Amino acid sequence: MAKSGRSSEKKKKQNNNGNMAALGVGVKKGPWTAEEDRKLLAYIQQFGHGSWRSLPAKAGLKRCGKSCRLRWTNYLRPDIKRGKFSLEEERTIIQLHALLGNRWSTIAAHLPRRTDNEIKNHWNSHIKKRMTKMGIDPMTHKPKSGTQLLGSNVNHMAQWEAARLEAEARLVQKPRNNYSNQQPYNLLSPSSIHEVHKTPTTLPPPYLPCLDVLKVWQGTLWSNYSINNESLQSLISTSNVSKKNSTATSADQLRNNDPCDQGQTKKLNDQIKTQMGSTFEEFEFANDASNFINGDPLRSPDFWEDFVDLMDGSGWNSITSNIGMLVTPPASPVF
DNA sequence: AACCGTAACAACCGCCGCCGA
DNA sequence: ATCGGCGGCGGTTGTTACGGT
Numbered sequence: 001m002a003k004s005g006r007s008s009e010k011k012k013k014q015n016n017n018g019n020m021a022a023l024g025v026g027v028k029k030g031p032w033t034a035e036e037d038r039k040l041l042a043y044i045q046q047f048g049h050g051s052w053r054s055l056p057a058k059a060g061l062k063r064c065g066k067s068c069r070l071r072w073t074n075y076l077r078p079d080i081k082r083g084k085f086s087l088e089e090e091r092t093i094i095q096l097h098a099l100l101g102n103r104w105s106t107i108a109a110h111l112p113r114r115t116d117n118e119i120k121n122h123w124n125s126h127i128k129k130r131m132t133k134m135g136i137d138p139m140t141h142k143p144k145s146g147t148q149l150l151g152s153n154v155n156h157m158a159q160w161e162a163a164r165l166e167a168e169a170r171l172v173q174k175p176r177n178n179y180s181n182q183q184p185y186n187l188l189s190p191s192s193i194h195e196v197h198k199t200p201t202t203l204p205p206p207y208l209p210c211l212d213v214l215k216v217w218q219g220t221l222w223s224n225y226s227i228n229n230e231s232l233q234s235l236i237s238t239s240n241v242s243k244k245n246s247t248a249t250s251a252d253q254l255r256n257n258d259p260c261d262q263g264q265t266k267k268l269n270d271q272i273k274t275q276m277g278s279t280f281e282e283f284e285f286a287n288d289a290s291n292f293i294n295g296d297p298l299r300s301p302d303f304w305e306d307f308v309d310l311m312d313g314s315g316w317n318s319i320t321s322n323i324g325m326l327v328t329p330p331a332s333p334v335f
Numbered sequence: 336a337a338c339c340g341t342a343a344c345a346a347c348c349g350c351c352g353c354c355g356a
Numbered sequence: 357a358t359c360g361g362c363g364g365c366g367g368t369t370g371t372t373a374c375g376g377t
Contacts, residue, residue, distance in 0.1 A: 031345070031371070053362070069363075070346065105365060120366075121344055129342095 028062045032071050036061060040068055041076055074117045081113035085122055093119060094127060098141040 028036075043049075043059035049072065052065035061068060074080075085093070089111055096107045104116035104123075111119060123138075131138040 029347075051362080066348090066363085067346075073364095074345075102366065116365075117345080124367095125343055 027064050027067075029067070032075075036063065037071070037076060040071060044072065044076075070117075074115050079113055080115060080118075082118075085114075085126075089114065090122075090127065093123060094141075097123065097127075097138075101139075 039059050039061055040055075043055065047058075049055055049069070052069045055061075055065055055068050056063050059068070063071075092111060093107060096110060100106050102120075104120045108114055108116035108119050128138040131141075135143055137143070
């Protein structure tokens with residue numbers, strides 16, 4: 001904890017955060033009723049959630065603010081996708097978990113319209129068990145025999161990629177979390193509140209940045225798993241999605257699916273990727289403005305030193321000359 | 336029909352970090 | 357620099373549904 005000066009008394013207070021019981025008022029727990037859902041939804045529709053702490057009283061609920069917030073974010077929010085996880089979603093979860101561990105909110109940021117709670121539950125009740133059955137340690141993503149699934153170069157990439165994914169998650173989460181902060185929700189009125197999650201949302205999809213690096217990463221990581229594709233397939237799902245689909249390369253993904261295709265930039269990236277191999281990630285990071293928040297780079301000075309060395313003089317020149325394009329090298333920040 | 340084990344998922348709890356006073 | 361309020365996160369528990377005996 002960064003703020004070490006906090007007293008235990010304060011902690012006690014915090015643990016009762018938003019809890020009406022702390023105020024001596026009876027607070028309801030347990031499953032939410034349809035009536036409670038209706039009240040919560042109606043209030044947020046009209047006023048936005050505002051302060052969660054004060055919401056229950058205003059909305060006429062005998063719940064704590066925290067409970068209301070959880071009910072909203074994990075169940076009532078209209079931009080939530082529910083139901084079975086697709087093959088692609090499961091694969092993304094496994095890959096991101098290999099990189100990030102149990103950082104469910106970060107993982108959720110890369111799965112549009114899925115909540116961290118849902119992903120966590122799905123991991124614990126489905127994926128984790130399947131991995132264990134297959135003799136794979138779900139925490140390390142390695143076979144229990146100890147054989148490494150990831151090559152060393154991939155591990156190196158993983159370090160950077162984990163940082164990258166977290167940074168992207170921050171970018172994703174900000175607009176999504178602010179979605180209803182102070183603004184009333186403008187929804188259709190479903191006949192049953194408990195059908196909210198089945199009702200197609202009238203809201204625009206949450207903002208998601210283009211995850212080129214994730215795509216590249218996925219292709220690389222997947223091809224570096226030493227277990228065969230049939231095993232992976234059974235690990236992910238029993239569905240009949242073709243092996244060809246499931247093992248599409250990052251280049252294929254960029255070529256076929258990339259909604260953010262920017263012509264020459266993509267061509268350059270592809271060429272550089274070929275030229276640079278695993279160091280492509282470093283290039284992309286430096287070349288992406290979203291890796292800087294308020295002007296601060298999301299990577300360490302050490303990284304930039306390495307990167308500048310890499311890009312210095314002949315390295316960059318050989319890449320650009322092979323591509324046949326005149327491109328200025330990405331600038332490194334000043335520390 | 337009753338009981339039991341398991342799966343799935345909703346909800347809670349405690350801790351932590353951020354931010355404004 | 358410190359404190360308190362607040363929201364978010366991850367771990368855990370509780371509840372319900374369902375299938376097998």
